[in-house]
Amino acid sequence: MRASARIEENLYWYSKDKPVSSLFFRGYSVNVFAIDQGDEIWLIDAGVTKLGRPNRLVKCMRRDGLDPARIKKIFLTHAHPDHAAATGFFANRFDASIYIHKDERAALSGGSDYLWTEETRAARGMLSTFYPAPMWLVKVFMKYSIGETPRTANARLLESGEIVRGQKEDLMIIHTPGHVAGHACYYSPKLKAAFLGDLIDPSFDHKASLNFPASDYDAICQSIEKMASLDTKIICAAHAKEIITGAESSKTLYSGTLAKLNDAYRITVDLLKQAMGMRLKDFAGHYPKETWLLQDQICVPFSIIKSLEKKGKVRFDSGKFFYRE
Numbered sequence: 001m002r003a004s005a006r007i008e009e010n011l012y013w014y015s016k017d018k019p020v021s022s023l024f025f026r027g028y029s030v031n032v033f034a035i036d037q038g039d040e041i042w043l044i045d046a047g048v049t050k051l052g053r054p055n056r057l058v059k060c061m062r063r064d065g066l067d068p069a070r071i072k073k074i075f076l077t078h079a080h081p082d083h084a085a086a087t088g089f090f091a092n093r094f095d096a097s098i099y100i101h102k103d104e105r106a107a108l109s110g111g112s113d114y115l116w117t118e119e120t121r122a123a124r125g126m127l128s129t130f131y132p133a134p135m136w137l138v139k140v141f142m143k144y145s146i147g148e149t150p151r152t153a154n155a156r157l158l159e160s161g162e163i164v165r166g167q168k169e170d171l172m173i174i175h176t177p178g179h180v181a182g183h184a185c186y187y188s189p190k191l192k193a194a195f196l197g198d199l200i201d202p203s204f205d206h207k208a209s210l211n212f213p214a215s216d217y218d219a220i221c222q223s224i225e226k227m228a229s230l231d232t233k234i235i236c237a238a239h240a241k242e243i244i245t246g247a248e249s250s251k252t253l254y255s256g257t258l259a260k261l262n263d264a265y266r267i268t269v270d271l272l273k274q275a276m277g278m279r280l281k282d283f284a285g286h287y288p289k290e291t292w293l294l295q296d297q298i299c300v301p302f303s304i305i306k307s308l309e310k311k312g313k314v315r316f317d318s319g320k321f322f323y324r325e
């Protein structure tokens, strides 16, 4: 089987699952998308360096008739290492510049230390509820399986709505916080293609990526609505097993994901109302498993609790969350 797919005239997909998804957890990565501009090649996300993935990507590009020496721009959806660990490879070898939304600047220059400091703060002392292993072990495992984002201080910072013009295709950046605060999607108006990064993970049943302690429920709902308002016929997501094509399928992905978020909200409120106080870990197991798995079962209710807190609907006392009408 070929390790790449041409989606459209100038658009190529290099699957995270080819030739393998990971090997003993090593090499877990994202889909990398390439736009052939003629003079330049632009990548959306870069994946990881484990299992020789960037070398393989370069090889597959050559097979597709794309000269990797033309890779001049890398558009990151955010700085998580599964998306950004290989940026150093492309920047060093082909002199490619890195583009990212301005709100993700600190995450990109701060690397994994920044990521875990932020997530630890967001977890409000309940980190062991989110991660069953001690933090040092989580970090070691992540470094082993995915690697680390190289600290990059000289990225080109983009504003939401800004358009980067290419010889054949333009790319608009759209700030889509929720998964992380600086997350962004990209949209190509001519291809009518949306590059979602970790906004939605279509490999599960309509899953919005609220899988970190700092993930923001209200923000991700607004971000999905923002993307749904664009005329889209191709959806390229970082962890998808396939590309979604057609305007109807695109709409269904957005509306279905919003519906699942709505369901999770209702489940959380019902649980809070029924119980005389809920510890965070009590929420796990109550959400549909075809959509939410492992730490989603904690991160999703936590993001909803934060939303309810903003409305004054939840108070926290002696380790428990209480609903108030």
Ligand SMILES: [Zn+2]
Pocket: 078, 080, 179, 198
């Ligand atoms: Zn991510």
